[in-house]
Amino acid sequence: MINLKKKDFPVLFICIGVILLFSFLSLIFYNVDKTFIYDIFVNWRNPGKPTEEINESTFVSTPNKKASKKIEIIGIDNFSLEKIGRFPWSRDTYVNIFNFFINPEGKSYPESILFDIAFLEKEKDDKENDILLANSIKKNGNVILEYYLDFEKGFEKSGEQKEVVDYIEKEFTIDLKKAKIKGRKIDEKIIKNRNFGITFNDITPLLKEYALTGSYAGTVGLFPDSDKKYRRLPLVYIYKNRIHFHAIIFMLCHYYGININDIEVDFGRYIKLNNITKNSNNKKEIIIPIDLHGNLFIDFIGNSSQIWPIRSAYDIYSNRAPAEYFKDKLVFFGIYSLGAAKDIWLTPSGLMFGVEFLAVATNQIINQKFFKFFNWFFIFLVIVLVSAFLSFYFYKLPIIKTYILAILFLFFYTLFAYIAFIYYLIVPYSGIIIQVLTLLISIIVYRILTEEKEKRFIRATFSNFVSKVVVDELLKHPEKIKLGGENKEITVLFSDIRGFTSRSEQMKPEEVVDLLNKYLSRMTEIIFKFHGTLDKYIGDAIMAFWGAPIPQEDHALLACCTALEMTKELEKLNNELPEDLNLDIGIGINTGYAIVGNMGSSSRMDYTLIGDTVNTGSRLEGVNKFYKTRIIISEYTYEKVKDFFYIRLIDKITAKGKTIPIKIYEILDYKEDFDPFKIVDKYNKIGNKLKSE
Numbered sequence: 001m002i003n004l005k006k007k008d009f010p011v012l013f014i015c016i017g018v019i020l021l022f023s024f025l026s027l028i029f030y031n032v033d034k035t036f037i038y039d040i041f042v043n044w045r046n047p048g049k050p051t052e053e054i055n056e057s058t059f060v061s062t063p064n065k066k067a068s069k070k071i072e073i074i075g076i077d078n079f080s081l082e083k084i085g086r087f088p089w090s091r092d093t094y095v096n097i098f099n100f101f102i103n104p105e106g107k108s109y110p111e112s113i114l115f116d117i118a119f120l121e122k123e124k125d126d127k128e129n130d131i132l133l134a135n136s137i138k139k140n141g142n143v144i145l146e147y148y149l150d151f152e153k154g155f156e157k158s159g160e161q162k163e164v165v166d167y168i169e170k171e172f173t174i175d176l177k178k179a180k181i182k183g184r185k186i187d188e189k190i191i192k193n194r195n196f197g198i199t200f201n202d203i204t205p206l207l208k209e210y211a212l213t214g215s216y217a218g219t220v221g222l223f224p225d226s227d228k229k230y231r232r233l234p235l236v237y238i239y240k241n242r243i244h245f246h247a248i249i250f251m252l253c254h255y256y257g258i259n260i261n262d263i264e265v266d267f268g269r270y271i272k273l274n275n276i277t278k279n280s281n282n283k284k285e286i287i288i289p290i291d292l293h294g295n296l297f298i299d300f301i302g303n304s305s306q307i308w309p310i311r312s313a314y315d316i317y318s319n320r321a322p323a324e325y326f327k328d329k330l331v332f333f334g335i336y337s338l339g340a341a342k343d344i345w346l347t348p349s350g351l352m353f354g355v356e357f358l359a360v361a362t363n364q365i366i367n368q369k370f371f372k373f374f375n376w377f378f379i380f381l382v383i384v385l386v387s388a389f390l391s392f393y394f395y396k397l398p399i400i401k402t403y404i405l406a407i408l409f410l411f412f413y414t415l416f417a418y419i420a421f422i423y424y425l426i427v428p429y430s431g432i433i434i435q436v437l438t439l440l441i442s443i444i445v446y447r448i449l450t451e452e453k454e455k456r457f458i459r460a461t462f463s464n465f466v467s468k469v470v471v472d473e474l475l476k477h478p479e480k481i482k483l484g485g486e487n488k489e490i491t492v493l494f495s496d497i498r499g500f501t502s503r504s505e506q507m508k509p510e511e512v513v514d515l516l517n518k519y520l521s522r523m524t525e526i527i528f529k530f531h532g533t534l535d536k537y538i539g540d541a542i543m544a545f546w547g548a549p550i551p552q553e554d555h556a557l558l559a560c561c562t563a564l565e566m567t568k569e570l571e572k573l574n575n576e577l578p579e580d581l582n583l584d585i586g587i588g589i590n591t592g593y594a595i596v597g598n599m600g601s602s603s604r605m606d607y608t609l610i611g612d613t614v615n616t617g618s619r620l621e622g623v624n625k626f627y628k629t630r631i632i633i634s635e636y637t638y639e640k641v642k643d644f645f646y647i648r649l650i651d652k653i654t655a656k657g658k659t660i661p662i663k664i665y666e667i668l669d670y671k672e673d674f675d676p677f678k679i680v681d682k683y684n685k686i687g688n689k690l691k692s693e
Helices: 008-024 026-045 078-084 091-100 130-138 159-172 188-193 248-258 311-319 354-367 376-396 399-422 430-462 467-478 500-504 509-531 556-575 611-627 636-641 678-692
Strands: 073-078 112-115 143-150 174-177 201-204 215-218 233-236 236-239 243-246 263-267 270-274 286-291 296-297 310-312 330-335 345-349 350-353 486-497 533-538 540-544 585-600 605-610 632-635 645-653 662-670
Touching: 026 399, 026 430, 073 078, 078 311, 091 130, 091 311, 112 248, 130 143, 143 248, 159 174, 159 215, 159 243, 174 330, 174 350, 215 243, 215 248, 215 263, 233 354, 243 248, 248 270, 248 354, 263 345, 286 296, 296 354, 330 354, 330 486, 345 354, 345 467, 350 354, 376 399, 376 430, 399 430, 486 509, 486 556, 486 611, 509 540, 533 605, 540 556, 556 585, 556 632, 556 636, 556 662, 556 678, 585 611, 611 632, 611 645, 611 662, 632 636, 636 645, 636 662
Parallel strands: 073 310, 073 330, 112 143, 112 330, 143 215, 585 632
Antiparallel strands: 143 201, 174 243, 233 296, 236 243, 263 270, 270 286, 345 350, 486 540, 486 585, 533 540, 585 605, 632 662, 645 662
């Protein structure tokens, strides 16, 4: 169970606020994942740079393993324009091209031919060419032709155009009421308030000669995302409450051996091709996922012009290619040169000709490789859980470790998201990354502000009572100060000037202060030198301790060294003073457990210690008067330092307020093999090492 303290609540509220804000914005960020992040992952997956300038080359050096060998693209390229002439071509040119595909038995070699050029007007020079071309198309029996839908309302159709429009509606569209939206049957109410599909207001039909060839006729159209890139292909369109299909749907009808009655549409879920008879590995249905507007999210398997080799239309026109090569193929015929028409689109894989875009979409459906997306609730849940987990560790870990955790998370989550993309799963990415960075910055800023306050508290509390090394260590690891007190083994030292009170009464106040300041300054310097904590001055008395706030395994040794050095420093001071001002001191030292911490009132607190160990140390200092000694230690301190000093047993006494007697000892001097300044160096090095970490 997490134990929350009062100081944790501000950061808790910050985290909750950030998590909720970004969770509710998750769908916006998920759209970024389906655009900007998707583009990045596509470019990572596909070798080479995206095409920044349109490539009119028809040569591919390395075959794309994801590109179906069933698909062939025939392009009106620069070479074709050079040999045949400027575009648009005469219709009799296409007669040669379509006749090329007819075998000796009078049947078409390809499975289907999608002709990505619309014949909307009669040829002015020779109207017989339209009839000849229509016959050639009819002989193939597998050509997909195109017409256009428009957003702008045009004039009412009449004559042949109306006849063709009626024919298209009857043969190549289905009633909107036969479709569904997210599994729900579409009725009049849904149609009236519809927020699905792409609705058009006019139609530009193909010529009657081509419409009545018995070929399928579908519409075409691409619509960019907000950044002007094309990542989706609408497969269904709505005009006059009828569903019109994209031309590639009818190519798939040829490929799978079905007709328009076998197509099922569910907006926001799928287009289902039922009753399949061939090319499906015994599957009876093919499901194509679409969004609420009927779009297929495209899998760009390679950079533009580097997916399939583009055969020149001139090769077909001049019979320079073997017609048998196209047997059972899906042939896309369209523009592949800016000299013919501006049929180019900006995609994540670079600039791409429209005919190649359609081939990529068809390839995706044939290979059944579709991206899966998460719903809003799942995205919300993932963001909340990930953010809550990281918020906890961002707050609890040291700042450096927090940075490391953030970097590791960003790296591995990016790797995870990319691997998921490879397997056609678009996971929430940008929302999580931005939220993690926001949480990181928010928590770090909060911690910097609060830790600066904590540092000011530490400086104010300890700078006058401990050495700089100890202060630096506490600033770096404030957790070593346990607020409210803790029971620790320490060594406490009390010192007092003998007879100073009576002597001070005979001196001027300024002389008293001057003498006391000289004495206390020198004694305090020694305490700090041996890494002690100055607790307080009590008139001319000094109280210091070791073992807190920083743990010191040699606390008793440091205290005893301090005591001896204080007596030596006192001798130096006395040599500098007039004989009548010479001082004498008594020092008492005790080791044991005491409660250490910040104690006081709500308006003023001090870092100090209390307990029997402290009381005994104070009384040992007073015992010096009776035994005419300078440094007395208890038996508890003696056990920890007896190997380093010359020590004599004085007596066994019962301290005031106690019933059990203790042995007391006098420290005389260091043993010859002990250097007190080595212990100082040891703790200096420890402090420097901690400071550098």
